[in-house]
Amino acid sequence: MNKLCILFLACFCTMASAQDCYWQQGVEYVIDVDFDTEKHQYEIDQKMIFHNNSPDTLKELFFHAFLNAFQPYSDMDIRSHTIADPDRRVGKRIRALTSSEIGFHEIHWIKSENKKLDFNVEGTIVHVFLDQVILPHSSKNLQLQYKSQIPIQIRRNGRNNSEGIDYSMAQWYLKLCNYDKEGWHADPYIGREFYGIWGNYKVNIKMDPRYCVAATGVQSNSGDVNCESKSSKPGKAKEWIFEAKNVHDFVWAADPDYTRDVYSLADGRTLQFYYQAKEKYADQWKKLPAIMDTALRFMEQHFGPYTYPTYSFIQGGDGGMEYPMATLITGNRSLHSLVGVSIHEWMHSWYQMMLATNESKYAWMDEGFTSYAEAITMNYLAQKNLIDGLKYDEFPFQESVIQWVNFCTNIGDEPLSVHADHFKSNRAYGLAAYTKGSLTILELEYILGKESVSKGLLNYYYAWRYKHPDANDFFRVMEKTSNVELDWFRDYWVYTTDQVDYSLGEPRDTLKTLAVLDLKRIGTFPMPIQLRVIDNKDKVYQYFIPLDLMRNISQDFSKEIKVLKAWNWVNPDYQVLLPFSKDQIKEISIDPDVMTIDVDRENNIWKP
Template identity: 35%
Template sequence: MGKNLLAGILIFVFVLGFSQKGAYYQQKAKYKIDVDIDVNNFTYEGQQDIEYTNNSPDELNVIYMHLYWNAFKSGSMMDQRVRSQAKNGDKRLQKGGISRLANIPPDQEGFQHIHWVTQNGKPVKFEIQETLMKVYLNETIPPGSSTVLSMEWDAHIPMQIRRSGRNNKEGIDLTMTQWYPKISEYDYDGWATFDYIGREFHAPFSDFDVHIKIDKNYIIGAGGQLENPSEVLGYTSSATINADQKNKVVWKWTAKNILDFAWAADRDYSVEEFSVLGGPKVYFVYQKSDKTKYWEEAKSYVTKFFQMMETQFGAYAWPNYTFIQGGDGGMEYGMCSIILGETDSLKNLCDTMFHEGAHSWYQQMLATNESVRPWMDEGFASYAQHYILNQLFPPLKPEPNPFINTLYDYRKFIRTGKEEPASWLGDHHDDGTAYTYASYIKGELFLVQLGYIMGEQNLSKVLKQYYEEWNMKHPTDRDFMHIAQKISGMDLKWFHNYWINTTKTIDYSIKSVKYNIASTTITLVNNGSLPMPIDFNILTKNREILTFHIPLNMMRTPKEKDIYGSINVMPYWNWTQKEYEITVPYTKSQIQAMGIDFSQRLADVNPEDNIIEVK
């Protein structure tokens, strides 16, 4: 064999190996779960088999699993975190500034006791690290192969402190979320072994076959397909009633390719259903009362929500979706959301439903790791929520854009000096409010600013392409930015770095205006630490809005059009340059007003000095 040929083969093998090692993959799990619920003692016994497929290029010798309910006890890491953040932590975990877990009685604690674990029928060693279980495999799992883990456990359902548990403040008996030993995600970054402190989750796409044995007087709402409605809903005599447990029935649920299986049960639930044309069948599972009277009226709005989400962001992937009363606010799960049901207005109810429903796109179908990048699920869901809420509940007084209130809130919070970077891990923010603003507010404004930078038409294309390329996968911000740069033709790395990794702020102003004989010269100044392109607008006396687009040099490509139509592209503004002079071919007599960003999308922290009314 010649040296050149050998060298060519070695190079080919190296490149092939590298590309396979770095290629995208995602793991797969199939659960078969059987549980028997003791509603009187708030306990249950469980057994499950998990067929786990390793689609990674790595040979696995351990598997990590989550045991979330072990967090709900005094002295847990969740309790420790709440105690250390008494003045600035999550208020839902506190009462009178004291951790609600600090003095929780033993009969209200939560736990999951694992009795045994086997791999392919043979016992394996496992180690419990509070909310994580490390399983040491007898047989490694080579790339492209599968194994079966089986386990048995018993659990105690905690008093509802955060999302999961019993007897919530609206009187829902059981809220069963993150209630089973749940396999962790393994990807290019390794195992997602995040302790449960109270915030976000991450998991592989999985199939579920779940049997829930429970007192026959209970109604269950869940994120899945009920396979035996005639048996459990009383239309015929139940074939699942055992002689020794004559008061129990078995609810049989299935779900395909979702991240988690959640359910809730109550003796006073009502179940209502309606279908979205071209979309999912929707179920409302809630307690009917004067406090939940708006649920009926919400049906037409939820129908429009799903239709508008498909048009703007992509099609819903599963056959049905369920809104279940039973949470401590709202939380998204596979094919369902669990929310508080009592509200004082239709808009407030729809606001919650829209946000949690939008998570079916941003965190469920586009399944980012929300423990690492909470701004990509909470922020993007908030963007969709407000985009649609603004159209279905238009404000009495016209507003410049659907996100103006988010911008107001952002500016107000910036003045507190408590902002923390959005890049921080979800559970590791030092201030609970700072987490909210980093994840929800800055995540939403990330998209608002991109729309301002590249134009709303391009942003719409980006969001649709993001869905097309990454739905039912685990994208990262790098994947999103790749699409944004490709569609816009711009370099956007600078913006991503400034907005997500820092707390630098935008602050531009008009320094001076000089009226000439046939034109007007304006001097702009950058008082902030985050450079941006500038849309300078002129409102003429005949009510025409003109846009003079000043691109930032780091963009490398200016935008071509935006919400006011065509634009006049000016020379680049270098990011190192503090001032910029622009001359427009309009005189003082022709101008009614002028300023930076009439659309009010720019997250300028001091917008008061951006507009001049010409008198």
């Protein structure tokens, strides 16, 4: 397919049919913030250029107005009252907020090319009616003025979090919803996942001079506006200016008591750490930079380069939450926990900040892949002995496999394809997105081998960096990398709750030196089989039984593993002829390393 790409990957197709053409929207924000720390409110003047790179004519626009979620009887509040297992951080707290504690956006006006536009505020979505349509491949100037109030800290953003950080400024501005090949994604905010348009931000924050401000992007002030020169008395507001290029969100935080440590990497990129030094946990924060430097080398080698000039670890929020070029994490933690959350949130710079999936639709592609990467990075740090009590684990995902199998067999799971907001319980969402999501990579390792998957993850990064990959895009890269067909796996894994269950019987002697082994597929989810035989002399023999639907076998299985004939997916039975007599065999097992979500492991093993 021939494509001609312009700003923000607007792509025209010169040869292929329109359906084959990838495109994505672009946006540029210049946001002036005048912050009143007495009232916890701020006035915003927001200028934007929206690039409609789609083939469609747009008659309306939608903005996220996230802070409106923090009001009694908002969708987020009602959801928290009606879901079986509310997030404890939210619970019934929103219902109890007073008018000075809620969050809101009060819109003065929205203009396009200097003409005021009509709009409706529909909870956390602002529905804007354009007076003139936006044609395909054209741009529109927009301007918004509004007043916002940051609520007391409930979830992610807010003021005065439990660790005393004054302002955690996430989801704080009117953010244009994304419009992609599926149309608008104007999802009401109920406290879960995000999706945004690739763009550039310039944010000017006028604030009480006692505050230190941390943010997405690179600070571009001239003069002495920095955390080191903050004033001890109130006075004329200082203006902080941050610019971020090629990101899809912007976060900031402010506190008078932040200590800021800047750590320079060998290539000139910087890591910044903002925390409240008076706590005893400051000692852990002092150890963090060198550990993150070591971790980054491993992360870049396995998942691709981190391409931004800086990254900030900011104490704030209510746990850990990822944003472009920065994270908000709670900071009163042991070193082990602080490193774990820092690695997890930073890994989100790959899985969703550079590989910008629609998290609402594919939470497993960001939370899951991030959790996988976190686990193997932590394992690497364990090998380096950098953290007391952190032990190397030869099979770091076995616990997740067991946890998932317990959940799906006892409670019942929902397919990964359920929209993140619409899972019936927080638990079902959490286990699908994080646990089953991370196992996606493990299952692929089982099907394709570790090396192929490792290559595939890098290919995925280079093919989809700064774009919006979906589930199929990911599996296509894995197919192209391995030359193995994976559509069957994608369909069972993502769109169903079918279960994997294979069993083996007792080997039967036929001739003196041969045993016949009967295998059975009991579950409806077909998989290839890794089979291990240990003989009387403790010699290990590995076999791989491909599934017919794979069509090819990954190169990883060409060496130590004997590849047997393919198992047709329709057939529940399969026979293996082993070059041993029964009495020479000490043990036979299916999936010996506990990689698949086989729901009954007792029938996976035979011993005399």
